[in-house]
Amino acid sequence: MPRGHLRVLAWLALSSLVSKDEHTRGHRCRRGHHLYNGSSGTFLPVKEEGKDAMATVKYDEATRLYPGNDKPSVDRLNIDIEDGEFLVLVGPSGSGKSTALRMLAGLEEVNGGKIWIGDRDVTNLSPKDRDVAMVFQNYALYPHMSVADNMGFALKIAGVDKAEIRKRVEEAAKILDLQPYLERKPKALSGGQRQRVAMGRAIVRSPQVFLMDEPLSNLDAKLRVQTRTQIASLQRRLGVTTVYVTHDQVEAMTMGDRVAVLKDGILQQVDSPRRMYDHPNNVFVAGFIGSPAMNLLDVEVTDGGVKVGGATVPVERDLLSGASGKDVTLGLRPEDLELTSDGQGIPVTVDVVEELGADAYIYGSTKASQHVDDDEDGDAPEKPFIARVDGRKPPQKGETVHFAPKQGHVHVFDAASGERLGD
Numbered sequence: 001m002p003r004g005h006l007r008v009l010a011w012l013a014l015s016s017l018v019s020k021d022e023h024t025r026g027h028r029c030r031r032g033h034h035l036y037n038g039s040s041g042t043f044l045p046v047k048e049e050g051k052d053a054m055a056t057v058k059y060d061e062a063t064r065l066y067p068g069n070d071k072p073s074v075d076r077l078n079i080d081i082e083d084g085e086f087l088v089l090v091g092p093s094g095s096g097k098s099t100a101l102r103m104l105a106g107l108e109e110v111n112g113g114k115i116w117i118g119d120r121d122v123t124n125l126s127p128k129d130r131d132v133a134m135v136f137q138n139y140a141l142y143p144h145m146s147v148a149d150n151m152g153f154a155l156k157i158a159g160v161d162k163a164e165i166r167k168r169v170e171e172a173a174k175i176l177d178l179q180p181y182l183e184r185k186p187k188a189l190s191g192g193q194r195q196r197v198a199m200g201r202a203i204v205r206s207p208q209v210f211l212m213d214e215p216l217s218n219l220d221a222k223l224r225v226q227t228r229t230q231i232a233s234l235q236r237r238l239g240v241t242t243v244y245v246t247h248d249q250v251e252a253m254t255m256g257d258r259v260a261v262l263k264d265g266i267l268q269q270v271d272s273p274r275r276m277y278d279h280p281n282n283v284f285v286a287g288f289i290g291s292p293a294m295n296l297l298d299v300e301v302t303d304g305g306v307k308v309g310g311a312t313v314p315v316e317r318d319l320l321s322g323a324s325g326k327d328v329t330l331g332l333r334p335e336d337l338e339l340t341s342d343g344q345g346i347p348v349t350v351d352v353v354e355e356l357g358a359d360a361y362i363y364g365s366t367k368a369s370q371h372v373d374d375d376e377d378g379d380a381p382e383k384p385f386i387a388r389v390d391g392r393k394p395p396q397k398g399e400t401v402h403f404a405p406k407q408g409h410v411h412v413f414d415a416a417s418g419e420r421l422g423d
């Protein structure tokens with residue numbers, strides 16, 4: 001083939017990979033984000049090791065105070081999100097997750113602090129200039145448009161040419177198993193397919209950051225579980241930095257590289273799921289992460305440990321020495337307990353046995369410390385207690401059994417501040 005032809009072909013191939021709007025955004029072209037990736041078979045954004053594509057996200061003391069409110073909904077938030085990381089914001093309703101996400105999207109004003117994407121201060125940029133794509137809870141699909149048009153709409157508005165849009169839409173449809181549905185209207189799709197169209201619409205834009213606000217909340221339980229795995233693996237494949245909001249701690253723990261727990265607009269902890277589970281920083285995180293929840297009992301410090309229901313649970317002296325008073329909060333996960341056969345350990349009266357096959361959970365109660373919360377006649381109050389036991393030989397309802405914590409799995413928190421004691 002003559003040299004000139006080769007050059008023209010090469011030019012055509014390259015120009016088709018970079019859309020019009022990206023030509024105007026120098027940083028995207030330099031990042032080499034859109035080269036064909038043989039292993040994934042896609043022109044869509046694929047992380048290339050060693051490239052200088054730094055779509056980090058930084059919340060730097062970021063604060064949002066809604067007009068008329070007396071305290072911030074997001075209060076001096078600091079999180080450094082790595083390039084390509086999947087970060088999940090989790091917390092109960094009203095904890096400020098959506099506000100934090102919308103601040104990053106540019107949909108909510110930032111009243112204090114800054115937000116960075118890579119080395120760009122985006123605090124005051126409009127949403128369209130931030131290079132982010134958001135997937136909303138309700139998907140917000142246009143009912144009168146086909147799946148393909150829905151997916152390509154943002155590119156059309158941005159002036160990307162038709163052939164390029166079609167190519168990107170088809171690539172995304174392939175990844176998301178939407179190829180047979182491209183000409184359908186959203187109403188002729190299942191909930192799961194609609195969810196994938198909403199994902200596809202974000203993917204075709206090849207943004208620096210994906211923002212997802214409870215994207216699975218409209219799916220039934222089974223589909224949620226399937227889809228969360230799909231989204232997590234898709235994110236890993238595309239390598240695009242992602243911030244994901246959910247109130248569901250199981251979703252957070254199974255999807256995130258790291259999880260950030262919010263309460264009342266204040267960041268409680270940001271850590272890997274494993275670390276968060278093994279090492280909650282405070283009583284709130286301890287009770288929020290894990291299902292069934294950690295048993296949290298206010299107990300009295302004694303020689304060599306703490307007192308629960310007349311039994312002494314051994315706790316290292318070093319841990320207890322940091323306590324501000326003579327009581328601490330003891331944290332024991334239901335799965336970190338062992339039935340004792342000698343009547344030693346925490347006495348628990350079994351109310352309900354939940355048999356799950358391999359395991360069983362017993363829901364019962366124990367008398368908390370002899371000292372803390374004593375009621376007027378001096379009896380210690382009954383506190384709920386949950387433990388996981390072998391499903392083949394669970395105790396019976398009404399029985400009193402005894403548990404000892406597994407070694408190394410005792411959590412202790414300051415009773416006054418709720419902060420973790422020791423390492």
Ligand code: ADP
Nearest residue numbers: 066069073091092093094095096097098099100
């Ligand atoms: P989450 O996503 O964790 O459920 P939000 O970010 O939606 O929490 O809300 C955090 C807090 O901010 C809540 O107390 C909520 O009532 C308040 N809030 C949210 N949006 C507004 C608004 N537009 N005006 C005033 N207060 C708001």
